[in-house]
Amino acid sequence: MMRAGLWAAALALTLIGGQVSADSSTVQTAAAPARGDVTNLPIPRYVSLKGSTGNARRGPSLSHRIDWVFKHSGMPLRVTAEFGHWRRVEDREGAGGWVHYSLLSGVRNVIIEEDMTELHMRADEASQVVAVAEAGAIMRLGACGLDWCEVSSDGVDGWVPKSGLWGVFPDETRD
Template identity: 60%
Template sequence: MMARPGNFRARWAIVWGAIATCLALIVPAIPVTAQQSGGETTQMSQTRRGPVTNLPLPRFVSLKASKANVRRGPGLNHRIDWVFQHRGMPLLVTAEYGHWRRVEDQEGQGGWIYYTMLSGVRTVSVTRDDVRLMSRPDPESEVVARARLGAIARLGECVPGWCRITADGIKGWVPRDAIWGVAPDEMRQ
């Protein structure tokens, strides 16, 4: 059976659109050099945006569900590689495709997950054992509590070197290098 020419072009347009979308998912942020008045050159990073949500990529989110399948590709027809089972777990969104988001956990493991399994609520995971939560962002301030390795807490404000977290109703400041789920230079109020 011979395809009609109009159908052939439509099919190729769909194929090329899919290829373009896949390429957009893997292209990194492009460094841009800008010349300021006075001849100074500064390095700026162009923020990459998700093709579906127009939100920055990569970005941190959290797992909304207590159990979520993580697939090899963006669709129900793809094999399940992982099952995330920790509600509130911080994840890094690295790509978008339709209703699917490619995510990674703090160990770099992940895949594609359906968008309704994710929340914009920011959480972090404690990366060291026996981390002291301080009353102020100062290592000499009063210790409010201690957090264990792997503890999940809600992220509050962040200042250079410190972030405020909340877990089980206890709030305190921790060194930024003791948590995962926040960018190294990210500031929050």
């Protein structure tokens, strides 16, 4: 019975574009990024918490236990899976669970990783510092180049090295 289950799993992986190695313990996928079964959007991707609280459940339904409660409006979250109206999300520390899609927004926010991060006038270390942000500050994500991203909050707008942000992919660029 166990072998039949492994064979069925290997067949399913092959049918969706994966290649199973000879020992069936590893899977190699094609170069195309993974897409969600429900939205056809990239997995993983970043979203933000729409309201001031959001329950993260053990599974994708209201009958599952609440494992975590997100309590910061605009908190960036990484979507790692989809099932019906539910999205599996995690925060920068890896905590999370299944959240109903109505609690999430496509607005992109980031978290400042280092305390006293300088926001520059331009995407240049030598440019004027316009503000300083504390570690954990949630800011709206704007344009991103290869190494810098524009962020804003409470009327302050500046550029920060991408490496100092959580909520944006290292190779991501935005206009």
